[in-house]
Structure formats: structure tokens, C-alpha cells
Amino acid sequence: MxxxxxxxxxxxxxxxxxxxxxxxxxxxxxxxxxxxxxxxxxxxxxxxxxxxxxxxxxxxxxxxxCTLDKATHEVKTxxxxxxxxxxxxxxxxxxxxxxxxxxxxxxxxxxxxxxxxxxxxxxxxxxxxxxxxxxxxxxxxxxGTEEQKKTYLPKLTSGEWTGTMCLTEPHCGTDLGLLRTKAEPQPDGSYRITGSKIFISAGEHDMTDNIIHLVLARLPDAPKGSKGISLFVVPKYKVKSDGSLGERNPIFCAGLEHKMGIHGNATAQIVIEGATGSLVGEPNKGLQAMFVMMNAARLGVGNQSLGLTEVAYQNALAYAKDRIQMRSLSGVKAKDKEADPIIVHPDVRKMLLTAKAYAEGGRALQIFCTLLLDKEHNHPDEKVRKDSGELVALLTPIVKAFITDNGHIATNACMQVFGGHGFIKEWGMEQFVRDNRINMIYEGTNTIQSLDLLGRKVLGNNGASLKKFGKLVAKLVEEEGVNEKMAEFINPIAGLGDQLTKFTTEIGFKGFQNPDEVGAAAVDYLRVAGHFVFGYLFARMAQVALREIAAGNTDPFYVAKLQTARFYFAKLFPETATLMRTARAGSKVLMDTDAALA
Amino acid sequence: MxxxxxxxxxxxxxxxxxxxxxxxxxxxxxxxxxxxxxxxxxxxxxxxxxxxxxxxxxxxxxxxxCTLDKATHEVKTxxxxxxxxxxxxxxxxxxxxxxxxxxxxxxxxxxxxxxxxxxxxxxxxxxxxxxxxxxxxxxxxxxGTEEQKKTYLPKLTSGEWTGTMCLTEPHCGTDLGLLRTKAEPQPDGSYRITGSKIFISAGEHDMTDNIIHLVLARLPDAPKGSKGISLFVVPKYKVKSDGSLGERNPIFCAGLEHKMGIHGNATAQIVIEGATGSLVGEPNKGLQAMFVMMNAARLGVGNQSLGLTEVAYQNALAYAKDRIQMRSLSGVKAKDKEADPIIVHPDVRKMLLTAKAYAEGGRALQIFCTLLLDKEHNHPDEKVRKDSGELVALLTPIVKAFITDNGHIATNACMQVFGGHGFIKEWGMEQFVRDNRINMIYEGTNTIQSLDLLGRKVLGNNGASLKKFGKLVAKLVEEEGVNEKMAEFINPIAGLGDQLTKFTTEIGFKGFQNPDEVGAAAVDYLRVAGHFVFGYLFARMAQVALREIAAGNTDPFYVAKLQTARFYFAKLFPETATLMRTARAGSKVLMDTDAALA
The missing domain is CATH 1.10.540.10 (Acyl-CoA dehydrogenase/oxidase, N-terminal domain)
Incomplete structure (x- = not known):
């Protein structure tokens, strides 16, 4: 276990x-x-x-x-x-x-x-x-309106009720402009909502008395596409004016998906049969309101993979110290044992350190980004709020895609450390891999994240946000540029920063002539940007560690941090070399393939 | 479906x-x-x-x-x-x-x-x-002895009986030298075998009347470690001299593993309680006999991932043509539809082509290698037999590790093409990922394969086998070096060949001083070697395609092949740049990490 x-x-x-x-x-x-x-x-x-x-x-x-009682539509967790x-x-x-x-x-x-x-x-x-x-x-x-806030927020805050996001429909996930769920205005100002949703996480359960669904739907006169989507709040049980629960709203769980992982969460098919809802925000501006949820969710998904990376790492490390198998290539290490613990083998260490570096880099990024979120929401200076918000927007797709892809690499590496035992359920390692796998998909696939980053957040403002982040890196480079001990951490990010600027201009120019160039480069670009951000954070962590060690602090934590940072720059960061090369290989070899993909 | x-x-x-x-x-x-x-x-x-x-x-x-009846020890498939x-x-x-x-x-x-x-x-x-x-x-x-051959081979050939490989024990998988199953010689020349085995694929089932277990065990006077292992054949039912089935041999299935994938195969815990077996090959030479099975199994495991890559690709391709979602970045493609099929998106094509290239490269390698196996077994010229065998030995760890790692990349990419639907069981995509995952582990983990390749097959004979393969590449380069149309396929492998030679010498030199350098470089090395082999085979396939097109053949198959080869060299092959850099980063950043891995 x-x-x-x-x-x-x-x-x-x-x-x-x-x-x-x-x-x-x-x-x-x-x-x-x-x-x-x-x-x-x-x-x-x-x-x-x-x-x-x-x-x-x-x-x-x-x-x-989870199990669904089809008669009552209730789900047992x-x-x-x-x-x-x-x-x-x-x-x-x-x-x-x-x-x-x-x-x-x-x-x-x-x-x-x-x-x-x-x-x-x-x-x-x-x-x-x-x-x-x-x-x-x-x-x-x-x-929300004052009424909606008063009705729902205290209960969501206390946790007495939970919420959901009802976006996806069978024929549309990424492309919400295609959605068909209808919302008809009623004389009392409410809306009658009808449609089918799928993949609704935590969509039904037995933990709380009520579930507050936030549902995307179309008004009768709505324009086509994503400009005709509105957001509604649709509670499982209607809420009376005194706050007590009223009648059951016809928003039902019609089925639960059988999935690769996250089995404990009810992924619900939701049927809405004329349920009563109220409009959140303005008509046809639902996508903007939805993006408030979505951005929070994207940071949350990165956090899911960070969590799985950490727990997978801890267990793989313990196993690697405990499991004896073969002798070290460089001579017997555990003379009193029949074999050496597998942690003596270089590639076992590489798998462990990959997970550790991705956990520590991910943790630094998530906290860095969430602190910016605090500033965006609460700093008294408007410019700081705006700058912080801009950086959060830039970093959100990186948090979502880079950390979840890293989670895939890390959980698989940790499972691999267990050999055959990793494939067996009782050790729990394969579950980390399966649970992590959805994180690369939901709340916008990682390809969508990469298009958001390169298309909207970088090229969309001519690199202004990226330059803001680049200034943080430049400041660190300036501070530590003459510190010989920091050179191994500073040189790679200084070098990558220069390349990234050129690279971005290049893609922007090519994309201007052919937008498919952006689509062809985006996934590689996001990973390069991810390493740029991780590199910066590892350099800052190394800076602190070196400072503490120089000051005589003997806590091995700081030595450990330097070792992890060194590993990161030596074995993971160089991936950027290939990524820039493949991104530069362009879109033609992808798009001129109709015969191959016939 | x-x-x-x-x-x-x-x-x-x-x-x-x-x-x-x-x-x-x-x-x-x-x-x-x-x-x-x-x-x-x-x-x-x-x-x-x-x-x-x-x-x-x-x-x-x-x-x-599969289900086990604990009372009868019988398994129902x-x-x-x-x-x-x-x-x-x-x-x-x-x-x-x-x-x-x-x-x-x-x-x-x-x-x-x-x-x-x-x-x-x-x-x-x-x-x-x-x-x-x-x-x-x-x-x-x-x-086998003549007696063993006569008793078992006709039935294994007809398929009336199946066979197993009983190697792994709870405390030893990779390190078979640690195994404890005992074999005591009996007065009648047979052996009494006692022990516990785990992870025995197809270890028990209801498909045939008998199951022929090949069991590794230790003789009473056996030397310690891997030089004290012998191989025994232990049938589920003893076989009478007339070939009919005799009494039940006490070799039982005591449990079935709950696994991430390959659920339809019975992965058995096998308890051997004084079963009767006969010795295969010489005493204490079991590991050599076992390697005959193992090498066949390693090629077979590569083939498993090849199969999964192909089927995953076919289904992802069909889905990408069918599923409509968003518009092409470079302008509407399906005017009559609400959205374009997702195959218009560059990154969807990249995921599909990755799987396609890994399927076609894998198929070429598997067939190339198996033809060498035919020559090794059946060519009248001893030198051809020997050379072929040497190449098979060199390619076996590449087939096993490179094709299964590629299968991991490819099945995950194909699952990703399905978005949320990929995570749902009914589409079958997540099963391909789960089933493939074991292929990277069993029959020697992919790390073990890389050590076999770099340590034994390459450095072990001072690069002689690698040079043999290099000669094939050199011949192709010579043949096509002046053909302008082949340049895009020839230049990359010619370049990599030069680098690989230097790189190998370098690692050999460093490994001589510190064997951990070999362990640190091996996994990266194997992937570089894998691309060298795939690159050679893609160049040969492109050569044929170009020749046919030049001769006026209008079958779009050849155009498709060229497109896939181009994609391969532009988007997958360049991984070698990073791999050589990270391999060269050496062992110190891995081994000097005791604080980090405390």
C-alpha cells in the first residue's frame, strides 16, 4: 500500500x-x-x-x-x-x-x-x-446577481452544497460554440432549460443536500456560435426565499461514464428536462463568465498533476531504497545483502529525479502563480493588479499543460521504478498514472492550452506578457550574472531567453503568412516556455540554497535542492533543443499529408 | 466501438x-x-x-x-x-x-x-x-532431450497444449540470480520442484488440456547467483509414455494479479509443491536455455506494441476525420458543416502521424529483424548465419524497448486525439494505452534492454555489431548519396551515423573509468540507436517509393509513404539532438544526489 x-x-x-x-x-x-x-x-x-x-x-x-440508481437518479460515492x-x-x-x-x-x-x-x-x-x-x-x-450571491455563495463557502460546471455536450467539448442546450425565458424572469450534458465531473453525488450546476445554454434569439452562449445557475433542488430547499429541479444524472481513472469521481451524463435556472451575467456573454470558472479550473488541473507527481515520487523513492535487485555497476554497495537496493542504478535515479524535479518545479510554479492571483485580486495598486493578472493569464496554460504532461512523464517513470509490481493494482502506482491521464485532456486539452498560450497570450499581444516575464528573468540574470556559483543555473535560462525571443518573432512572422504555422509550433512552444519558467524558478531556488549554504546553514535540504536543480538543468531542460528544432520544422510536413492520412 | x-x-x-x-x-x-x-x-x-x-x-x-476458482485452482478465461x-x-x-x-x-x-x-x-x-x-x-x-521433444513439441506445435515461462519470484524479477525455487533430483532421474513464482503470463487457463511450464530452479548443490540456475519442464498434467495425460502435477495457480491492463490474460501466482519436472539442458546452465525463450519473447513484446500502435492509429484517424470541432486556423475547410473535422488541425495531424510513423517504422524493423532470424536459423552459409545472428542480437533490445516506448507515445497520442472520449472505456482507446504499458516492463524492463544494448551488444564487442549495422547504412548512403531526391532522407542518417560512432567511443572511454557512465547513458543511447535504425529503414522505404513514382506508378501508397517518412525525419528523428546532449551530461548529476534522494 x-x-x-x-x-x-x-x-x-x-x-x-x-x-x-x-x-x-x-x-x-x-x-x-x-x-x-x-x-x-x-x-x-x-x-x-x-x-x-x-x-x-x-x-x-x-x-x-460510483454507482447510479437509475430509478432515483441518485449516485452513491x-x-x-x-x-x-x-x-x-x-x-x-x-x-x-x-x-x-x-x-x-x-x-x-x-x-x-x-x-x-x-x-x-x-x-x-x-x-x-x-x-x-x-x-x-x-x-x-x-x-452573479446579489440574489444569486446571497442564495448560493454562503452554502458553497461552507461546503454544505457543491457546484459543477455543465459545459460539454456529446457533440461538443472544445468547440462550445456548437452547443445546443436551450434556455427559454419565463414570465417570472427565470429560464426553462432543456438539453444534454456529458462528462460532468462531480455531477451527482450523495455528499451534500444540494448541487449547484452552472450550465451553458442558448437563448432562443441567440446568435450562432460562441457569441450566443449564456450561463445559468441551475440548482438540483430549487431554493426557497428563506434558503430552505424546495422542489427537485429536473436536472438529472442519466448515466455515469466508465473511465480509465478517477473512478471515485462521478463523471455524469446530465439530462436537463425543463429545469428552472437563472441567468448569470449578461445574455450571450456566458463564455466570458465561464472563463472565470475555466481559468480557476485550469490552475486546479495543474495542481492535480502536481499532487500525483509528488505522491508517485515519494512511493517510488521508498521502493527504490527497499527493493534489492542486481549489483551496482560501479561495485557492490550493500555488502550485507544479497543484492543492492535498486537506487544504486543510474537510470533508477534518473526516473526518481525526473519526478522530484517536476514536483518541485511544479510546486514553485503553482505557488508563484497563485501569489500573482492574490495580487491580481487584492493589491491596492491598479498597475500591480493588471500586471499580475497578465502574468497569471500567460502562465495559466503553462501550469495546465506543462505540469500535467510532466505528471504523465513522472507518474509513468515512478511506476516503471516498480518493474512488474508497478503494473499491479495493490501498489497503487498504476492508479496515479490512470488518474493523471485525464488532466492532459479536460478543461481544454493540452493542445488547446498551447494554442491559447502561443496564439492568444504571446502573439496576441505581440509578446508583451512574455516580455514581462522575461524581465523577471533578466533581473535575476543581472543580479547573479557575476556569481560564478550561479553560472550553471543562470546560463541556461539566459541563453534560452535569447533564443525564445528570436523564436517567437520567427513564428509570429510565419504565422502571419500561414496561421497553420502557429498550430504546428504551439505544443512544442509551450514546452519550451514551460522550461523557461521552470528554469527561472529552479535558478531562484538554487540562489536561496547557495545563499544559505554560504551562510553556514548545514540543513541538508539546501544541498538536496542544489542537486535537484543540477539534475533538472542537465537532464530535463535540454529537451528545449529538440523542441525548437521540431517547431521550426514547420507545418508543411504536417499539412501536406493527405495521402498519408487518407 | x-x-x-x-x-x-x-x-x-x-x-x-x-x-x-x-x-x-x-x-x-x-x-x-x-x-x-x-x-x-x-x-x-x-x-x-x-x-x-x-x-x-x-x-x-x-x-x-479472468477468474480463479480457489478450490480447484482452475482459471476461467x-x-x-x-x-x-x-x-x-x-x-x-x-x-x-x-x-x-x-x-x-x-x-x-x-x-x-x-x-x-x-x-x-x-x-x-x-x-x-x-x-x-x-x-x-x-x-x-x-x-530439450529427444524424449522431451517427442513428448512436448508436437502438442505445442499443434496448439493442443500451451507453454509458459516461470521465471519471476516475489523477491526477484530482473535479478534471477536471487531465485529460490528448489529442484531436488529423484532416483528415477526426475526432479522434485518446490517454490513460488509470480507474474506468470498465461500461467493457468481453460483453453487446453495441459500447460507446459518451463521453470527456473536451483539444484541442491548449485552455486550461488545466476550461475546456479537450471531450467526444468514441469507439465500441469504428467504425460504418460503413450502421450496420454496422467496425474495432476502439484503446480497450481494460487492467485491472479489485478493489473492495469491485459485483463484477459491470466497473470498467475504459481505455487509449486513438489511437482515433478525434468531438466532442460545442462545443470546450472538454465539461464542460457532461458535466454532462448527470452530473446524470442523480447521480439514478441516489441510486436505487441507494434500491434497496439497500428490499431490505435487506425481508430484515431477515423475519429479525426469524423469528429467536427472548431474551424481550421487557415480558413474554413468543411463549408457544409457546423465545424471542420479535427484532422484539419496541425497538432491533431502531428499526433496521428506520430503513431503512423511509429507503426510503419516498427513494422519495417520487426520484419527486417525476423528475416535476419530466418537467415540465422536456416542460411546454408555459416558466416551469413553468424552475421545475421549478431545483428539480431544487436537489434533485439532495440525492438523491445524502442518499439514499446514508441507504443506508449503513440497509444497516448491516439487517445489524446479523442479528447474526453479517449478517457472513456467504450471507445477502446484507453485500453490500448493500458495494455501497452506492461510491454515497457516485462521480459526485461526497458532500462535492462538499454544496458543489454550499450553494455553487452555494443561496448561488449567494441562496437563490432554496431559497425556491421553501420555498413548497411553506409551502403545506402553510398548508393543514394548523389540522388538529390534522397538527400532529405539520407543526410540525417549519415550525420547521425558519424555522431553515433564518436558518441559510442566517448561513452566506452568514460565507462571504462566509471561503469556508472554506461548506466547513465544507456536509456538515451538506446533511443538514439533506435532512431538510427528507424531512419535507415525509412530511407529504404522512401527509396522504393521514389523509384516507383519515378517509374510512373500512380498508387497513392507511395506518396503516402514519402509523406510519412518526411514527417518522421522532421518531427521525431530530431529527438536525437537532446538525447545525445542528456547522455553526455553524464552520471555525476545522477549519482551525486544522496541528499536529494534521502
Missing amino acids: PTYNPPVRDMQFVLHEVLNVADELKALPAHAETDADTINAVIEEAGKFAAEVTFPLNISGDEEG PKGFKDAYAKYVEGGWPALSCDPAFGGQGLPFVVNQCLFEMLNSANQAWTMYPGLSHGAYEALVAH | PTYNPPVRDMQFVLHEVLNVADELKALPAHAETDADTINAVIEEAGKFAAEVTFPLNISGDEEG PKGFKDAYAKYVEGGWPALSCDPAFGGQGLPFVVNQCLFEMLNSANQAWTMYPGLSHGAYEALVAH
Whole structure:
């Protein structure tokens, strides 16, 4: 059976030593009181919850899955899920970073980020139930009427109710412009909603009394395509004016998908048979409102893979130290044993370090990005809010796609460390691989992320956002350019920064003549950008580690951090060489293939 | 539901147009009569069997899995598996390339190769039941006594009985030197065998009356480690001197593993409680006998991933043409539709072409290698036999690791083409990913393959085998060096050949000083070597295609082949740039990590 130890030390390192989160938060009136001790205390408690309450349900939840009673349309979640959720609500965890105006604790997003990393390590399928609520919460905060806020936000904040995002339909996922669900205005100002949705995560369950569905649909007079989509809130049970539950709304779970992974989460087919909903935001502007949910969800999906990368790494490391098999190529290491532990083998170390570097880089990026989110929402200076928002927008597709692709590489590498035992369910490793696999797909496939990054976030503003990030890198290069000890970390990112600028201009120019050039380069481009960001963060982490060591700090944590950073730059970062070459190979070899793909 | 069309045309292209198999076989007395028509007829029938008999059982077999009756130790295979096996036996398929001396049809291995590619596409889990028999057959042909051959080979040839390889024990997989199963000599010349085995594929089932286990065990006086292992044949039912079945041998299935994939195959825990066996080959020389099975199995595992790559590709291609979603970046393509089919998107094409190129490269390599196997076994000239054997030995770890890793990339890419539908069981795509995943592990993990390649097959003979392969490449370069049209295919392999020579010398030198350098470089090295081999074969395929087009042949097959080859060299082959860089980054960043991996 796998084990899980919350990586509290590494979180604290990133939060306090690398990013000086407490100082940064002092500038935000909403969080000026949130000191390092508070953050640390919450994270430690959160880690206990994840390790003790939801982690033990991970394998059993995968084995049991969810079951639908077709007569009542009710879904039973795996044994223990409901109780764990009750404990979660009891502990006040849903409210952690919600607005005190709705009963929230008002802690910064960076704290919630750490909570969710650990929940995802412990049990991604379970975590999606409370996780989806956050998207619904954000959409209603941003676009809901006062009435809607009053009705739904306190219950979503307390966790008494959960939320969903009902977007996908059988014939449209990526292309929501094609959706057909109808919303007909009623004389009382409400809407009568009819249609079919699929792939609705946490779409039905037995954990709460009510489920608040946020549903994309079309008004009768709506323009075609994505400009004719509106967002509605459709509760499972209608809510009376006193807040108590009224009649059942005809929004039903008609089926559960049988999936590769996340078996513990109910992926529902939802049939809406004239359910009553209310409009969120303006008519035909649903896609904008939806993007509020979606951006939160994309950062959340990256966090899922970060969690799985960490837990897979921890278990592979333990196994590699325990399992004896063969002798080291460079001479016997464990003389008292029949064979050496497999951690003596270079490639086993490579697999472990790949996962470790992707976990630590991912953690640094997620926290870095969430701190920017806190600034975007709460900084008193408008320019800081705007700049932070721009960087979050740039980094969101990287968080989503780069961290989930890395999660795929890492969970597979960790499974491989187990040899045949990795393929067997009882060790839990293959589940990490299966659960991670959806993260590369949902909330916009990783190809869609790459088009968002290159097409919209980079070329869309002539590289202005990328330049903003580049300035952070340039500042670090300037600071440390003469520090010989930092050269091994600084030179690669300085070099890649120069190449990336040229490379971006080049693609922009080619894309102007032929937009397929953008589509052909985008996936490679995103991985290059991902390494640029990881490289920057690893250099900053190395900077802190070197500083501590120079100051006489003997905590082996800092030596470990340097070793991981060195490995990262030597074995993972050089992937950029091939990626730029293949991106430059252009679109012709892809598009001039009608005979091959006949 | 997925579909499968046997890729007969592409097989025939490789067999006849690229490799001139029929001409090559004329030189082998055993196969001199095997003409192209015979080969084609057999392959077409084999394709029908795979598509019509075993493919329809693939998803149902995955869902149902195998069940063990703990009281009787009998295993029930999924519905339809037993009938399909009966049809397989009835059709004479087990005997295809077996020796006529034991009732075989005596066809060359290349034909059996094509049969098994298609069976693997259709249903890997099912195919492992007859597949494992081949290893047992080979071991007994090479090392069995006359008595053993007479008793077992006709039944394995006819398929009336199947075989297994009982190697792994709970505490040892890679490191068979640690195994503990005991074999005690009995006065009658037999051995009494006691021990526990795990991960025994096709280890128990209801398809045949008897199962012939080949078991590794230790004699009482055996030296420690891998030099003290002997091989035994242990039938499930003892065989009387008249060939009829005698009493049940106490070699039992004690449990079935719950696995990520290949659910239809019984992965058995085997308990041996004083079973009667007979020695195969010499005492303490079991590992050599075992390697006869193992090498056949390694080529077979590559073939499993080739099969899955092909079937995944076919289904992703069909979906990409059918599914409409978004408009092409370069302008509307399907004006009459609400959206364009997703095949218009460059990255969708990239995913499809990746799978296609890995399928076609893999097929060419498997057939190339199997033809060498035919020559190794049957060529009248000893030098040709020896040279062929040497090349097979060099290529075996590449076939196993490169094709299975490519299968991982390809099946995941094809699943990704389906978006959310790829994660759902009903489309069958996620099963291809799960089934493929074991191929990277069993019969020697891909890391073990890389050490076998670099340590034993390349550095072990100072690069002599690699030079032999290099001569084939040099010959092609010489032939086509002045052909402008071939430049795009020839230049990359000529360049890589030069680099690979330097690179190999470099690693050899570093490895001499520090053997961990070999372990650190091996996995990257194998992928570079894999691209060198694929590059050679794609260049040869392009050569034929260009020749046909120049001669006025208008079959679009040749244009398709050139497009795939171009894609391969532009988008996949350049991976070698990064691989050589990361391999050169050496072992220090891996081994000097005790703090990081504490």
C-alpha cells in the first residue's frame, strides 16, 4: 500500500524563502494580517487532513467507483467519501480562501493552493467534489446577481452544497460554440432549460443536500456560435426565499461514464428536462463568465498533476531504497545483502529525479502563480493588479499543460521504478498514472492550452506578457550574472531567453503568412516556455540554497535542492533543443499529408 | 466501438518491395519454396482471423477478466476466449513457423511475425496465450532431450497444449540470480520442484488440456547467483509414455494479479509443491536455455506494441476525420458543416502521424529483424548465419524497448486525439494505452534492454555489431548519396551515423573509468540507436517509393509513404539532438544526489 507525507518543508521553502509570501501579502489589505506562522499552521493541519482522512480512501475509491440508481437518479460515492466530506466541511476547509462576506476565512489563494496540492496527492477523485465548487463560487462572485450571491455563495463557502460546471455536450467539448442546450425565458424572469450534458465531473453525488450546476445554454434569439452562449445557475433542488430547499429541479444524472481513472469521481451524463435556472451575467456573454470558472479550473488541473507527481515520487523513492535487485555497476554497495537496493542504478535515479524535479518545479510554479492571483485580486495598486493578472493569464496554460504532461512523464517513470509490481493494482502506482491521464485532456486539452498560450497570450499581444516575464528573468540574470556559483543555473535560462525571443518573432512572422504555422509550433512552444519558467524558478531556488549554504546553514535540504536543480538543468531542460528544432520544422510536413492520412 | 483493418498492403510493401523477402528466402533450403503468393495468402487469412475472431473479444475480455476458482485452482478465461483458441488451433495457426519434424508448417518466421502483429492489434491479452507457447517451444527445440521433444513439441506445435515461462519470484524479477525455487533430483532421474513464482503470463487457463511450464530452479548443490540456475519442464498434467495425460502435477495457480491492463490474460501466482519436472539442458546452465525463450519473447513484446500502435492509429484517424470541432486556423475547410473535422488541425495531424510513423517504422524493423532470424536459423552459409545472428542480437533490445516506448507515445497520442472520449472505456482507446504499458516492463524492463544494448551488444564487442549495422547504412548512403531526391532522407542518417560512432567511443572511454557512465547513458543511447535504425529503414522505404513514382506508378501508397517518412525525419528523428546532449551530461548529476534522494 502506498504512503503519503505532506511535503510541508518544501512548500514552506517556496512560500517563505523563495517568494517571501508573508512580506508580499503585507501589501494586500485583505491579507495584511496573514503571517508566516498562520500559513504554516494551516498547511500543517491541511496535510494531516489529506494524509489521514482522504488518502486512505484512494485505492478503495478507485476499486469501488460510483454507482447510479437509475430509478432515483441518485449516485452513491465510494465507501468513506461522504464521511470524509463531512469532516472536510466540519474543519472549515471549503471556506479557506473564500470571501468573509459569504462566510469565508479570507485566507490568500496561496494557502488554498497548498491545501489542494495535498488533497490531490491524497485522492484526486475525492478532491474533485470540493474542487469543482471553487469554479462555481468564482463565477458567481464575479458575475452573479446579489440574489444569486446571497442564495448560493454562503452554502458553497461552507461546503454544505457543491457546484459543477455543465459545459460539454456529446457533440461538443472544445468547440462550445456548437452547443445546443436551450434556455427559454419565463414570465417570472427565470429560464426553462432543456438539453444534454456529458462528462460532468462531480455531477451527482450523495455528499451534500444540494448541487449547484452552472450550465451553458442558448437563448432562443441567440446568435450562432460562441457569441450566443449564456450561463445559468441551475440548482438540483430549487431554493426557497428563506434558503430552505424546495422542489427537485429536473436536472438529472442519466448515466455515469466508465473511465480509465478517477473512478471515485462521478463523471455524469446530465439530462436537463425543463429545469428552472437563472441567468448569470449578461445574455450571450456566458463564455466570458465561464472563463472565470475555466481559468480557476485550469490552475486546479495543474495542481492535480502536481499532487500525483509528488505522491508517485515519494512511493517510488521508498521502493527504490527497499527493493534489492542486481549489483551496482560501479561495485557492490550493500555488502550485507544479497543484492543492492535498486537506487544504486543510474537510470533508477534518473526516473526518481525526473519526478522530484517536476514536483518541485511544479510546486514553485503553482505557488508563484497563485501569489500573482492574490495580487491580481487584492493589491491596492491598479498597475500591480493588471500586471499580475497578465502574468497569471500567460502562465495559466503553462501550469495546465506543462505540469500535467510532466505528471504523465513522472507518474509513468515512478511506476516503471516498480518493474512488474508497478503494473499491479495493490501498489497503487498504476492508479496515479490512470488518474493523471485525464488532466492532459479536460478543461481544454493540452493542445488547446498551447494554442491559447502561443496564439492568444504571446502573439496576441505581440509578446508583451512574455516580455514581462522575461524581465523577471533578466533581473535575476543581472543580479547573479557575476556569481560564478550561479553560472550553471543562470546560463541556461539566459541563453534560452535569447533564443525564445528570436523564436517567437520567427513564428509570429510565419504565422502571419500561414496561421497553420502557429498550430504546428504551439505544443512544442509551450514546452519550451514551460522550461523557461521552470528554469527561472529552479535558478531562484538554487540562489536561496547557495545563499544559505554560504551562510553556514548545514540543513541538508539546501544541498538536496542544489542537486535537484543540477539534475533538472542537465537532464530535463535540454529537451528545449529538440523542441525548437521540431517547431521550426514547420507545418508543411504536417499539412501536406493527405495521402498519408487518407 | 473500435475497428481494425489488417495492414496487409504495408506488410507486403516491406516484405516484397523493400526487403525482397521471397528472393532472400530462396537462399534458405528450408524456405526455398516459400514464394510471395504463399506469404500473401497466409497473411490475408491471418488478418481475417485476427479481425473477425479475436478483435471482437478485446473489450469484453478487458471488462470481464479472468477468474480463479480457489478450490480447484482452475482459471476461467473471458467469454469467447476458449472458442477463439479452438478456432486458432483448428486453423493450424500455432504450427505456422514450427518445424515440420514436430508437425509444423515450416513457414519462415517473417510470416509468423505478420500473423502476430495482427493478433496483437486485435487482442494482446488473448494473443499472449499462444504467444507464450513459442518461447517454450524454442527452448525445448534448442535444449530439450529427444524424449522431451517427442513428448512436448508436437502438442505445442499443434496448439493442443500451451507453454509458459516461470521465471519471476516475489523477491526477484530482473535479478534471477536471487531465485529460490528448489529442484531436488529423484532416483528415477526426475526432479522434485518446490517454490513460488509470480507474474506468470498465461500461467493457468481453460483453453487446453495441459500447460507446459518451463521453470527456473536451483539444484541442491548449485552455486550461488545466476550461475546456479537450471531450467526444468514441469507439465500441469504428467504425460504418460503413450502421450496420454496422467496425474495432476502439484503446480497450481494460487492467485491472479489485478493489473492495469491485459485483463484477459491470466497473470498467475504459481505455487509449486513438489511437482515433478525434468531438466532442460545442462545443470546450472538454465539461464542460457532461458535466454532462448527470452530473446524470442523480447521480439514478441516489441510486436505487441507494434500491434497496439497500428490499431490505435487506425481508430484515431477515423475519429479525426469524423469528429467536427472548431474551424481550421487557415480558413474554413468543411463549408457544409457546423465545424471542420479535427484532422484539419496541425497538432491533431502531428499526433496521428506520430503513431503512423511509429507503426510503419516498427513494422519495417520487426520484419527486417525476423528475416535476419530466418537467415540465422536456416542460411546454408555459416558466416551469413553468424552475421545475421549478431545483428539480431544487436537489434533485439532495440525492438523491445524502442518499439514499446514508441507504443506508449503513440497509444497516448491516439487517445489524446479523442479528447474526453479517449478517457472513456467504450471507445477502446484507453485500453490500448493500458495494455501497452506492461510491454515497457516485462521480459526485461526497458532500462535492462538499454544496458543489454550499450553494455553487452555494443561496448561488449567494441562496437563490432554496431559497425556491421553501420555498413548497411553506409551502403545506402553510398548508393543514394548523389540522388538529390534522397538527400532529405539520407543526410540525417549519415550525420547521425558519424555522431553515433564518436558518441559510442566517448561513452566506452568514460565507462571504462566509471561503469556508472554506461548506466547513465544507456536509456538515451538506446533511443538514439533506435532512431538510427528507424531512419535507415525509412530511407529504404522512401527509396522504393521514389523509384516507383519515378517509374510512373500512380498508387497513392507511395506518396503516402514519402509523406510519412518526411514527417518522421522532421518531427521525431530530431529527438536525437537532446538525447545525445542528456547522455553526455553524464552520471555525476545522477549519482551525486544522496541528499536529494534521502
